[in-house]
Amino acid sequence: MALRRVQKTYGAVWAVRETDLEIEKGEFVSIVGPSGSGKTTLLTMIAGFETPTAGSIIVGGQDVTMLAPNRRNIGMVFQKYALFPHMTVRQNIEFPLRMRRLARGRDLAKRVDAMLDLVQLGALQHRYPHQLSGGQQQRVAVARALVFDPPVILMDEPLGALDKKLREAMQFEIKRIQERIGATVIYVTHDQEEALTMSDRVAVMHRGRLEQIGSPSDLYANPDNAFVADFVGSVNFIPGTVCGTDHLHVAIKVGNALVQIRSPQGRQAHRREEGAAVRVAARPEHIAIAPYRDRDALSLSGTIETMVFAGASRTALVRLHEVPELVLRADVPSSIRSLPDRGANVALSFSLDALRVFDAEGTA
Amino acid sequence: MMNIQASVQRPSRLATITRPRDASRFAPLTSWLLTLPLVATFAIGFLYPLAKLVTLSFTNGAESYIRLGQDALYFGVMTTTVVTAAAVTGFCLVLGYPVAFAMTRLRGKAALITAACVFVPLWTSVLIRSYAWIVLLQRKGIINDVLQDAGLSVHPLKLLYTQSAVVLAMTHILLPFAILPIYATLRTLPPDLARAAANLGAGAVRTFLLITLPLSLPGVFAGAILCFVLALGFYITPALIGGPGSMLMATLIGQQTTVLLDWPFAAALSTVLLSDALLIVFLFRRALSLSKGFHNVH
Structure with a gap:
């Protein structure tokens, strides 16, 4: 997928300045930056909740810039998970398959079962979200975003609400799942350490500008400017x-x-x-x-x-x-x-x- | 050292009711003292008259109740009252939900104007709003004038003193009581839920039907009970706008107390209306607690 000269303004305020970004299939790319740097705005534009003021967003060769969010094939894990409280774990995971009419009956059950296995929640499938711990809710959110095999998965600070120990465990968990199914992930976080450990490439944003993008070791060893040097490590x-x-x-x-x-x-x-x-x-x-x-x-x-x-x-x-x-x-x-x-x-x-x-x- | 010892000591019996167990709570005695004014008001102003009312209805033994049961007229009035209240509740919900929904989406000036449109009628006397409907609906009223000028009807229509006029005016008056609880519930729904539904492939209609509506049901139910109970006891509006053919319980009770001076019978009617209201509220809540949308939210 690719972003071409994407920008976003709110009135006279720049949220995202002209940004170009190419992401390969199966790549894990993090966008890091302090709060207000435009990283979440960038993500909401890719998901389709906001339209860019200029520029275009391309997913799998198709221009989706003006497509409604429900017509885009992009999975998203929300910061506070956004699980549907009136549906069980299983119903939550079934939801995208039903909405997109991707599977029904036996096939649907099989895909949901496979996903429950992947996130190790089979035993809790009939619980409601409020009966789960933070880490378990997080796994449901990941399962729900993966189950319809979107080519791109967005994660908006998915571990922000968890405590340190659990966060580290979930980092490996997400990485394990991502590698196993070969998903393309765009991961937004303000935690540079998290970005460095999980990503193939890291993009550093500052005041709506993409300052530098590169492999974690490259960013660490050869920062382009003082901000990147200071923010990464x-x-x-x-x-x-x-x-x-x-x-x-x-x-x-x-x-x-x-x-x-x-x-x-x-x-x-x-x-x-x-x-x-x-x-x-x-x-x-x-x-x-x-x-x-x-x-x-x-x-x-x-x-x-x-x-x-x-x-x-x-x-x-x-x-x-x-x-x-x-x-x-x-x-x-x-x-x-x-x-x-x-x-x-x-x-x-x-x-x-x-x-x-x-x-x-x-x-x- | 001193402090630690003091807190380890077993408190005396008096201390258990005069001292709080932890800093964030009041001691039991303080709590009771704080609620005392309300409890007293409630006892004197509500429980005592209620008991008096029920006793009054039995002054001639069960005679009032027998009369009530034998005469089909009273049963008819009761049915009309319940049907009217149900219709008003239904209209309030159907008309109120979109307004509440819009209120959660609007920003700035539009939000302010909408809120004013909901609240200002609430601050206006029911009497004034009822008379306003008379002005609109009467034979030489605004609506009939417009209809005749437009050539849609030759003779003025009989709009006032009908059952529909009563339902219309009561819906108008009770609308805020449906809007506000629904709005309060909708506002607590995280906007991310609707975004998540869209992201997972649901269009606007399915997002509303599968996510927003089920999650707002507690507000809908609260609004429904409020409207229904208020509508059951409505007095001024049906008395002014309703004709003699569409008499409601409150009007009947008023007639018995002020015109016919048959207080025991009026008391019996009141008791029946009260128990009807309680019964319906109880059944309603019971039905809701069985439905999924109600108890799984929050």
Whole structure:
């Protein structure tokens, strides 16, 4: 399916700016973004509850932009499930088959049974939705969206109402079902972690604009801009000025110290001009902490303010000496013994390949 | 430490009724005191007169009831009353449902105007609204004028003092009592349900018939009971608009008390009307609790 130059305005307010998106068959694509970024609007346009102000939506080679929602063959799992309270689990799952006249009698029973097996709800099929737990209701909603074999399934924050443990279990459950039937899924969430673990590709939206789309590892390692870098995973931004280049590297002055990074290419080439105000982005796991005496020309230094234990790693918050108003977050493996204590001065070094550089704040 | 010990101590018997068990509740005694004014009003203003009424109807033994049972006239009036109330209820629901449905969909100015059209009549005296119907329906009234001017009828039609006029006016007056409960129920339905139905392949008509209508039935039933019970005891409108041929129970009771001064018989009529209303409400609720749409919602 594809979105071609789709946009939506409410009066003078942009909800979704011109967006292009191609999704392959069987692909699991997440749309992430903070609330109000237009991701749900995009989804409601694909489902047909809203018509785009301009552009077209194509599903399986057919333009469905102006088609009523009930004439589109798109499944949807709603944020609050939207199960019909006056129908049993089984009746809920039968509903799309009856409405679309896809099956009747024996055939209908067989398809519903198969779907109940898939979501493991056979034993609860005669219960009403209010007699089910949140996780069970969620599974009914998924079954109801899948039972009529739509080529595309939309999910609007389907796990938002569940607690953390259950949410993680359901992530695998949804992924398992999706892979088993090879469905194309568009999954909207504000939880970037959820998007990274489940998706083949992730699209990041911000203020109605599709900022970047790519595989989770690609987004994480090569964000196009500071917003994506910040939204996908966590990142430290260190402000500085470009002060020297050779053909491979750029030196960036941070306070009185220098940080060296790989020379940015292509669209970002302007960021190697001397004097350009930039931000260096470093993920917490790419910052190494060393004893203060080991510092050299290419490392920064700081004072440890807090040390937090977080299972596999420890998170250190370090106040930079070079930029005193800045506190960096560094993740160090818990397995390292001899970690410096709170208040200790340390040297911070960066893995050269993992650093990225963006325009300074306000110019991005 | 002190606090913990204090709370572990067994409370005295007085404390169990004067102190609340948890912060979000009133103590039992406080609860009773708070309901006391209403309970007292209810007892003095409703239960006592009701008991008095029933006693009054038996002043001459069961004589009033025997007369009531023997004379077919009274049975006829009773039937007319029930049929009228049922017809009014039916019309109220049929006319009120679309209005309630529209009220949940409208936004801004249109919503305000619709709400005003529902509420303003409710704030207007029943007497005024009944006289308004007389103005409309009388021999030289607006409707007859229009019909004659348009050449649709040669002679003025007899519109006033008919059974249909009574049903028409009562429907108009009771309409808000059907609209408001239906609207209240429709408003609580999540809009996602209708969207889900559309997404699953149901068109607008089937979405309404299979999802919206069944889920709004509790409101429909509440509106029906309200309209029906109010219609059973309607007095002013049938008295003004209905002819002598279409006498209803309330009018008959009024006649017995104010004109014929036969209080025991009037009391007997009232008691019968009251028990009819109770019986019908009971049967109605019973039928509904057996139907699925009612008890599975929320």
